[in-house]
Each structure stands twice: as structure tokens, then as C-alpha cells.
Amino acid sequence: MHQMIYAADDEPDILDVMREFLENAGFSVRTFPTGDDLLTAFQEQPCDLVVLDIMMPGTDGLTVCKELRHISDVPIVILTARESETDHMRGFLLGGDDYLIKPFSPALLVLRIKALLRRMQMRPDTPQVCVFGDLQFSESAHTVKCGEQPIDLSMTEFNLLGCLLEHPGTAVSRNDLLDRVWGIDSEEIETRVTDETVRRIRQKLKIARSRVKITAVWGYGYKLEDEHA
Numbered sequence: 001m002h003q004m005i006y007a008a009d010d011e012p013d014i015l016d017v018m019r020e021f022l023e024n025a026g027f028s029v030r031t032f033p034t035g036d037d038l039l040t041a042f043q044e045q046p047c048d049l050v051v052l053d054i055m056m057p058g059t060d061g062l063t064v065c066k067e068l069r070h071i072s073d074v075p076i077v078i079l080t081a082r083e084s085e086t087d088h089m090r091g092f093l094l095g096g097d098d099y100l101i102k103p104f105s106p107a108l109l110v111l112r113i114k115a116l117l118r119r120m121q122m123r124p125d126t127p128q129v130c131v132f133g134d135l136q137f138s139e140s141a142h143t144v145k146c147g148e149q150p151i152d153l154s155m156t157e158f159n160l161l162g163c164l165l166e167h168p169g170t171a172v173s174r175n176d177l178l179d180r181v182w183g184i185d186s187e188e189i190e191t192r193v194t195d196e197t198v199r200r201i202r203q204k205l206k207i208a209r210s211r212v213k214i215t216a217v218w219g220y221g222y223k224l225e226d227e228h229a
Contacts, residue, residue, distance in 0.1 A: 002027055002028040003027055003028065003048040003049070003117060004030065004047040005022055005027050005028070005029050005030075005047060005049045005050070005051065005113065006029075006030050006032065006038050006041060006042060006047045006049075006050050006051070007022075007029065007030075007031050007032070007038075007050075007051040007052075008031070008032040008033070008034060008035045008037065008038040008050075008051070008052050008053060008056060008061065008064070009031075009033075009053040009079065010053065010055070012033070018031070018106060018109065020106075021107065021109065021110050022109075022110060022113070025110045025113075025114070030047070033056075033057075034057050034059070035052060035053075035058065035059050035060065035061050035064035036058045036059050036064070038050065038052070038064065039059070039064050039067055039068065042072070042074075043071070046072060047074065048075075048117065049075045049076075049113055049116060050075070050077070051076075051077045051079065051109070051113075052065055052077070052078055052079065052096075053079040054078060054079065054080050054081070061078065061079070065078065065095055065096050066095065068095075069095030069154060073152065073153065073155055073157075075098075075117065075155055076095065076098075077096070077097065077098045077099065077100065077109070077112060077116070078096040078098070078099040078100075079099070079102055080099055080100075095154055095156065095200075097154075097155055097156055098116055100112065116155075130162075132165055132212060132226065133210065133211050133212040133226035133227075133228065134147055134210055134211055135165075135210060135212050137161065137162060137165050139162065142158065144161065146205070146208040149208050151204050151205070151208050151210075152204070153201065153204065154200075156181060156197055157197055157201050157204075159180070160177060160181045160194070160201065161201055163176070163177055163180055163181060164214065164222060164224045165224060168223070168224040168225075168226075169223060169224065169225060170223055171217040171220055171222065171223040172221050172222060172223065173221040174194045174195075174220070174221045174222075175221075176221070177194050177221065177222070178194055181194075181197075194221075198214055198216075202214055211227040211228050212224060212225070212226055212227075213225050213226075
């Protein structure tokens with residue numbers, strides 16, 4: 001069964017080109033003229049990846065991104081106009097996983113989408129479960145549990161927590177996290193993206209009543225700590 005991609009843009013020509021390139025690459029595609037239409041469709045039937053333009057009639061793409069992130073860890077690609085150079089940063093802050101600046105190459109969009117989906121599907125041949133405090137982090141199952149309670153993390157949140165779990169108790173710099181989680185240089189985007197992602201993870205750990213905390217190391221980055229250690 002082909003992976004399903006939802007794409008929202010108020011420019012029909014762009015939607016037609018995206019559909020052609022993505023279907024030729026083996027994906028199933030549904031297109032929408034507004035983010036509201038996409039969000040409604042997603043609530044009825046989730047897809048495997050979402051492409052969102054920022055400037056659309058009705059609810060803007062960034063708000064739709066935020067709403068999607070509340071209910072799903074689906075990969076999200078943000079489309080932003082060249083003159084709105086800070087929009088891609090805002091997209092990351094709201095849970096987006098990648099972005100492209102208009103006008104963009106449809107072939108590049110296909111490559112980015114394939115890369116994101118590969119990251120979602122990558123599973124080691126042998127189970128890799130990391131236990132720290134009351135957290136169980138499974139790379140193979142792409143799950144995080146506090147005791148027996150699952151913690152739902154987006155792909156970006158999962159990858160960031162995984163980086164911190166590689167060396168619990170040791171600080172990891174924001175620059176390293178930006179490079180490893182988002183594949184971007186710290187000079188290209190504000191490190192506030194990392195801070196916002198950490199804030200969301202902290203909130204979810206708190207809801208799960210985990211004793212594991214993400215501690216800020218002033219002027220450097222973050223580390224994991226077990227309150228009971």
C-alpha cells in the first residue's frame with residue numbers, strides 16, 4: 001500500500017505539480033486548497049506525511065501545524081515564501097520537521113519527503129532499548145514509556161530525547177542538537193527551536209509523572225537527570 005501524503009496550498013498550479021511528482025515517486029496524494037480542509041481530512045483519516053503552505057485562506061499553515069502536532073507525530077514539511085525568512089524557524093518551533101522556501105524544486109521536495117519517511121521507518125535489526133530512571137526508550141519500536149505508560153512524542157521530540165539519552169547526566173550542546181536532530185547549522189537558525197522542543201518534552205514527562213528531568217546547562221545546552229539518583 002502506497003504511503004499517503006496530504007498537501008495544502010492555495011495555488012492550484014503548485015498542488016498539481018506536487019501531485020504529479022509525488023505520484024510519480026510512488027506516493028498516494030490528496031491535495032487541499034486550505035489548511036482547514038487538510039486538518040478536517042486528517043482528523044477523519046490520518047496520513048503518513050503532511051506538506052503545509054504557510055499563507056493560505058482561513059487558518060494559516062503554522063496554526064494548522066500546531067493543531068496537527070497536538071494530535072499526531074506525523075512528519076510535517078512547511079512551505080514558506082522567500083521574503084518570510086523567519087517563518088521556517090516558527091515552523092520548527094510549532095513542531096514542523098522540515099521546510100522548503102518557495103519557489104522550490106519539486107524534485108527536491110520528493111527527496112526531502114523520502115528522507116523524512118526513512119527516518120520514521122528506520123528500525124535496527126536488533127532491539128535497542130535504553131532505560132534511564134523510570135523511562136524506557138525503544139529505538140526499534142520508536143516508543144518511550146514511563147513505567148508502563150506510553151509517552152507520545154513527535155519524531156523531532158523522540159530524536160532529541162534519544163540524543164540526550166546517549167549520555168545521560170552529560171550535557172549536550174544546543175549546536176549539537178540542532179545538527180543531529182534537525183540537520184541544520186546553528187548559524188542558520190535560532191537555537192530557540194531546541195528550547196521549544198525541550199519545553200514540549202518536559203511537559204509530556206511531567207504529565208507522565210516521570211522522575212527524569214531535562215536540565216538546562218546555562219549558555220551551553222541540556223542534560224538528563226534522574227531525581228532519585
